[in-house]
Amino acid sequence: MLTAPTRYNKFYERKGTAWFEINTLNFSQEDAHKVFNVEHADDSVDIVCKVLDNEVKALGDSRRIFIGGFSAGGSLASHAWKAYKKPLGGLVLYSATSFRALETAKEQENSSVFWAHGLDDCLVPYKHCFYNNKALEDGKRRFVHIKRDGLGHGVDRVVELETKRFLEDIMGLSKL
Amino acid sequence: MNPMSNSIYDVTQEGTTITLSPKGQTARQTLVFLPGWAESAATWAPYFLKGKSTPRVIFL
Numbered sequence: 001m002l003t004a005p006t007r008y009n010k011f012y013e014r015k016g017t018a019w020f021e022i023n024t025l026n027f028s029q030e031d032a033h034k035v036f037n038v039e040h041a042d043d044s045v046d047i048v049c050k051v052l053d054n055e056v057k058a059l060g061d062s063r064r065i066f067i068g069g070f071s072a073g074g075s076l077a078s079h080a081w082k083a084y085k086k087p088l089g090g091l092v093l094y095s096a097t098s099f100r101a102l103e104t105a106k107e108q109e110n111s112s113v114f115w116a117h118g119l120d121d122c123l124v125p126y127k128h129c130f131y132n133n134k135a136l137e138d139g140k141r142r143f144v145h146i147k148r149d150g151l152g153h154g155v156d157r158v159v160e161l162e163t164k165r166f167l168e169d170i171m172g173l174s175k176l
Numbered sequence: 177m178n179p180m181s182n183s184i185y186d187v188t189q190e191g192t193t194i195t196l197s198p199k200g201q202t203a204r205q206t207l208v209f210l211p212g213w214a215e216s217a218a219t220w221a222p223y224f225l226k227g228k229s230t231p232r233v234i235f236l
Contacts, residue, residue, distance in 0.1 A: 003192035003217065003236050004210070016214030048208065051236065055206045066207045066231070070220065073210030089205060095212075160223065167231055171205050 004044065004073075019044040019076035035097070036072075041079055048080040056086060066167065068092025068114075071124060071153065075099065087111055089170050090142075092163060095121055095153050097129035098136060112142035114166045116159040118151030142170070182225055194221045196233040203232035210236050 004017040011022045020040035048067070056062045066089045069077035074096025081091040082104040090112035091098075113136045117126045126147065137143040146162050180187040185196040194217035197203060211219050217235030224233050 009213070012213070017211070017216060018213050019210060022213060048210070048236065051208055051234065055208065055234070059203070059206060064205045066205065067210075068207055069210030069212070070215070071212030073212045073215070077208075077210050092207065092209075155223065167205060167207065 045080045062086035063089050066090045070094040097132045100132040114144045116146040121153045123153040194235045206232040208234045
């Protein structure tokens with residue numbers, strides 16, 4: 001199965017597609033790793049990495065492959081990005097936290113990061129993600145950060161356009 | 177043809193996975209995108225379809 005499995009989630013008290021069980025959204029800057037069930041997340045990373053392997057075979061160059069996601073999907077994407085053993089083009093995070101405690105594979109040291117987040121996001125607060133995501137800005141990689149005043153847990157037209165620009169810049173594509 | 181296809185993208189669905197492929201050209205890059213909690217590929221495909229971006233996009 002390539003999509004996220006359906007799980008009961010005790011936080012939401014109902015079933016839904018989920019890459020991992022969400023334990024809590026009441027996390028601080030330092031303990032964001034407690035948000036997810038690590039075992040579930042590792043299983044999901046294996047699934048995602050197989051998809052990445054197939055795309056690398058299809059395009060012939062892992063640096064042409066980007067991984068991204070929204071909210072919990074973004075967190076899982078960052079987990080897979082950190083674990084993947086071939087250099088990827090980049091990571092796209094929408095309204096999501098990465099997990100600082102997870103080691104980033106040396107293969108991603110030049111891989112770019114795009115992080116967009118609404119400052120009015122009440123579900124996954126910007127300030128709680130800042131500590132983890134800014135750790136990805138190490139001065140070696142391209143790091144693009146878009147924070148949107150007035151945007152809640154979601155994306156808008158500006159985020160869409162900036163994502164497009166990010167992908168084009170990385171690939172050196174001409175503007176449409 | 178998938179009814180979601182437009183002038184930019186061909187849209188194919190395999191199980192719950194949706195792929196957007198740029199029309200008439202070989203994709204130079206691929207974005208593998210993971211929806212959020214209780215979302216599906218169908219939640220996000222329209223967002224990228226209206227954006228006129230050109231990467232191949234795979235929604236898991």
